[in-house]
Amino acid sequence: MAATIRQDVIAMVSHAGSGHIAGPLGMADIFAALYFHILRHDPKHPEWPERDRLILSNGHIIPVRYAAMARAGYFPVEELKTLRRFGTRLQGHPHRAALPGLETSSGPLGSGLSQAVGMAIAARMDKKKTNVYCLMSDGEQECGQIWEAAMLAGKLKLDNLTALIDRNNIQIDGMTEDIMPLEPLRQKYEAFNWHVLEINGHNFEEIANAFETARAIYEKPVLIIAHTIPGKGVDFMEFEYPWHSKTFRPGEAEDALRQLRTLRGTIRSEHE
Amino acid sequence: MPLNPKAKLVENILDTQSLEQAPTRAGYGEGLVQAADNNPAVVALCADLTESTRTEPFAKKYPDRFVEMGVAEQNLASVAAGMALMGKIPYIASYAMFSPGRNWEQVRTTICYNGANVKICGAHAGVSVGPDGATHQAIEDMAIMRPIPTMRVFAPCDAREAKKITYAVSKLDGPCYIRYGREKTPVFTTDATPCEIGRADVFWTEPGRARPDVVILACGALVYNAILAASEMEKDGMKVRVLNIASIKPMDEDTVIKAARDARAVVTVEEHQISGGMGSAVAEVLAKNYPVPMEFIGVQNRFGESGDPTLLIEHFGMDARHIKEAALRVVERK
Numbered sequence: 122m123a124a125t126i127r128q129d130v131i132a133m134v135s136h137a138g139s140g141h142i143a144g145p146l147g148m149a150d151i152f153a154a155l156y157f158h159i160l161r162h163d164p165k166h167p168e169w170p171e172r173d174r175l176i177l178s179n180g181h182i183i184p185v186r187y188a189a190m191a192r193a194g195y196f197p198v199e200e201l202k203t204l205r206r207f208g209t210r211l212q213g214h215p216h217r218a219a220l221p222g223l224e225t226s227s228g229p230l231g232s233g234l235s236q237a238v239g240m241a242i243a244a245r246m247d248k249k250k251t252n253v254y255c256l257m258s259d260g261e262q263e264c265g266q267i268w269e270a271a272m273l274a275g276k277l278k279l280d281n282l283t284a285l286i287d288r289n290n291i292q293i294d295g296m297t298e299d300i301m302p303l304e305p306l307r308q309k310y311e312a313f314n315w316h317v318l319e320i321n322g323h324n325f326e327e328i329a330n331a332f333e334t335a336r337a338i339y340e341k342p343v344l345i346i347a348h349t350i351p352g353k354g355v356d357f358m359e360f361e362y363p364w365h366s367k368t369f370r371p372g373e374a375e376d377a378l379r380q381l382r383t384l385r386g387t388i389r390s391e392h393e
Numbered sequence: 394m395p396l397n398p399k400a401k402l403v404e405n406i407l408d409t410q411s412l413e414q415a416p417t418r419a420g421y422g423e424g425l426v427q428a429a430d431n432n433p434a435v436v437a438l439c440a441d442l443t444e445s446t447r448t449e450p451f452a453k454k455y456p457d458r459f460v461e462m463g464v465a466e467q468n469l470a471s472v473a474a475g476m477a478l479m480g481k482i483p484y485i486a487s488y489a490m491f492s493p494g495r496n497w498e499q500v501r502t503t504i505c506y507n508g509a510n511v512k513i514c515g516a517h518a519g520v521s522v523g524p525d526g527a528t529h530q531a532i533e534d535m536a537i538m539r540p541i542p543t544m545r546v547f548a549p550c551d552a553r554e555a556k557k558i559t560y561a562v563s564k565l566d567g568p569c570y571i572r573y574g575r576e577k578t579p580v581f582t583t584d585a586t587p588c589e590i591g592r593a594d595v596f597w598t599e600p601g602r603a604r605p606d607v608v609i610l611a612c613g614a615l616v617y618n619a620i621l622a623a624s625e626m627e628k629d630g631m632k633v634r635v636l637n638i639a640s641i642k643p644m645d646e647d648t649v650i651k652a653a654r655d656a657r658a659v660v661t662v663e664e665h666q667i668s669g670g671m672g673s674a675v676a677e678v679l680a681k682n683y684p685v686p687m688e689f690i691g692v693q694n695r696f697g698e699s700g701d702p703t704l705l706i707e708h709f710g711m712d713a714r715h716i717k718e719a720a721l722r723v724v725e726r727k
Contacts, residue, residue: 176475217478217507225478226506232471232499236507239475239483242460246436247479266499269468 122192123153123325127354127381129188129201135374137205140213143351143364144258145185147289147322151347152189154328155254164194167222173251174224174240178233179258179287180214181366186223187211195222231264233257234284238270241282241342252336255284260292263301268313274342275314282342283335284315287322289351291362310344322347354381395627397598400637401585407624414577417614418516420555421573422447425484425514427556428563429455435563436476437484438462440469445575446486446516466492470499470511477509482563489515489531489572497537504568505541512562513538518548518572519613519664520697520705530697531572536669538570539642545569545590546642548663548671550616551580554639557588565590574664576702578614593645597623597635605634607720608652611662612638612671615690615711619662622716633720641671646678653685658723660688662716664706667691686726688719 126149134140156162161173177186184204191198196210203209210220214228225236237255244251261267274282286306290297297303307317316338320327328347335343351365352358355377369377383389396402405411429435429451436458439448443461452459462469466487473483485492493500493513504511515534522530538546547562547569549555555573562569587594597620599605607626611619616637623633636652638644653659659679661672667689676687692709706712 225474226502229498229502232467232503235468235471235499236475236478236503238468239472239477240479241475242472243436243476243479243481246457246481266465266467266471269463269465270472273462273465273468273472 122157123149124381125192126153126185126188128378129191129198130184131374131377131381133184133188133201133204135369136202139368140184140205141181141366143291143358143361144179144182144287144289146355146358147349147351147353148182148185148256148287149353150323150325151285151328152185154325156189156193158329159332161252164190164222167195171249171251174237174253176225176233176237176240176253176255177215177227178255179230179261180227183215186215190222230258230261231266234267234270237282237284238274238279241274241279242277244281245279251281253282255282257284257286259286259288259290259297259303262286262303262306271310271313271315278340279342280339283332283345284342285345285347287349288346289349291351291365293365295362307346314341315344316341317344317346319346319348322349323353356380356385395598395600397595400587400594400596401583402596403581403583406581406620409579412579412581415552415580416574416577417549417552417555418447418573418575420549420552421486421514421516421559421571422450424556424559425451426454427560429458432482432563434480434482435484436460436481437486438469438473440464440466440487440492442487442516446514448486466496467499470496471503473511474503474507474509477511478507482510482512484512484514486514486516488529489518489534490529493534493538493570494531501541505543508543509568510566511568513568513570514559514573515570516573517575519574520692520709521574521576521614521664521702523576523702523705524699526699527696532664532666532692532697533669534572535641535665535671536673539669539674543567544642547571547639548612548641549573549639550613550637551578551582553580553582553584554586554588558639561588561590572613574614579617581617588639591640591643591645593636593638593640593648595634596620596637597633599632599634603632605632605656607631607658607660607724608634608636608656609660609662609716609720610636610638610649610652610671610675612641613664615662615664618711618713619716621713622720625713625717626720638671638675641674644674644678646682649675649678650682653679653683657685658727659685660690660716660719660723662690662711664711665691667693686723688723690716690719
């Protein structure tokens with residue numbers, strides 16, 4: 122499923138002519154795990170009140186969420202082609218009112234965790250069993266608001282809240298540790314009274330286990346630091362920060378799709 | 394005395410010394426508790442100013458529905474948005490300078506664009522904050538809230554109206570901004586005074602069937618100064634109408650246009666920068682529908698400063714004398 126989602130992302134972004142690529146590819150495994158294994162949800166009833174809430178704070182990686190949602194049955198896969206087009210439900214950055222199931226509108230970095238904290242507080246007030254998940258980028262850890270939210274979640278011991286940082290080490294201007302060092306990231310969150318897990322964000326078993334463990338941790342919010350490879354699956358994109366947001370030159374999208382279909386030439390694809 | 398009888402204002406309104414005095418933020422405290430009594434979905438969040446914003450009575454009565462945020466106004470706005478998306482009706486309180494001053498983008502994106510039903514309650518608006526000085530005197534707050542789609546903006550004229558509006562917004566779906574003052578100001582409306590979202594009320598009216606010479610549109614505690622000015626002008630034989638524009642967005646366009654049509658001269662009065670606030674909103678309506686000469690009472694592109702609140706109101710030209718002078722000027726321009 123993650124491979125399908127990656128191909129959808131390449132097809133969508135190249136068709137749209139703009140959009141982010143490396144981040145969505147890096148998060149494909151985690152989105153596949155969430156939508157097909159972890160989330161309590163109903164694609165046919167996106168407003169089901171008892172559903173888990175998935176907040177995407179770094180809205181710019183939305184193509185991967187759209188792809189996962191389409192594959193999960195929220196809307197037809199065909200609609201993915203409308204990304205960023207006038208009149209589309211698939212806005213360049215996600216808009217809650219446009220597409221059921223998005224939970225929030227996002228794009229401006231640093232505010233998703235606060236909204237997830239608000240949802241977790243409300244769920245606790247109402248004694249709901251809803252789990253609240255918040256996905257963040259590593260670059261947005263530079264926003265002060267993240268730490269306001271982290272401090273409050275620690276104070277309130279929000280054990281119905283699990284956040285995940287896509288630790289891919291890149292941001293628009295370069296490598297995170299050059300732009301603004303984040304490390305020691307784990308200890309920062311631990312100091313804010315969070316329970317922290319670290320995983321390989323491309324290993325399905327580790328992803329699933331981490332979310333299972335998170336549900337079993339009481340009295341603390343949980344942070345999963347997922348180490349990922351930006352541009353995962355396409356050799357000329359992996360670790361290359363310019364692909365954070367870059368348009369395809371002729372042939373590049375086709376090359377990327379070929380690599381994804383054939384696991385970089387190790388298997389034969391029916392498309393070849 | 395041409396008080397509009399339908400406005401049901403207190404009878405001793407011109408005897409300032411005898412009037413009850415209360416800050417409009419006190420109306421916030423009372424209206425919030427009333428809203429919470431009426432609807433279990435009402436919750437309140439505050440950023441380390443629980444006593445001075447008057448969130449305290451709520452926090453004491455409903456501790457399980459209160460969240461102390463600490464000094465973190467960006468988080469305040471977005472946590473409230475998250476709670477609203479789960480069905481709560483959050484009231485968030487701080488000084489207007491910080492919320493919605495500091496957290497504007499969070500208000501725009503996570504509250505308004507999200508369609509989150511959050512009530513933003515900004516205390517200590519205006520230069521009448523007094524001794525704290527310019528850093529704590531919000532005089533741009535309406536200008537930054539007004540242009541955001543879905544946002545509604547209110548500036549109650551006294552503590553009683555503040556209570557009514559605070560309660561009324563709990564029944565409105567969608568984001569609202571209400572500004573409140575720090576200082577005690579005259580309480581001159583009564584429980585019977587009309588207060589309706591989107592409606593402007595005539596508080597002072599021209600006698601008989603005569604056309605008014607000038608109409609004064611005021612909001613916030615300065616409505617009282619506008620009435621004092623009108624009473625002075627009446628002594629000089631001028632016919633004046635005073636409208637209370639508590640609801641700045643949505644604005645009662647029909648009543649505003651009618652006033653301009655009747656008087657052909659308009660003065661706006663607000664404790665706010667003259668650009669972007671209530672006066673600008675009125676000018677937008679009139680420029681399109683019925684342009685007439687206008688004068689703007691408010692802060693004229695300056696920062697506030699420390700001082701006694703009454704002195705500051707005079708210093709920045711928002712007392713009854715300055716309102717009267719502006720009214721005479723605009724009548725000359727007809």
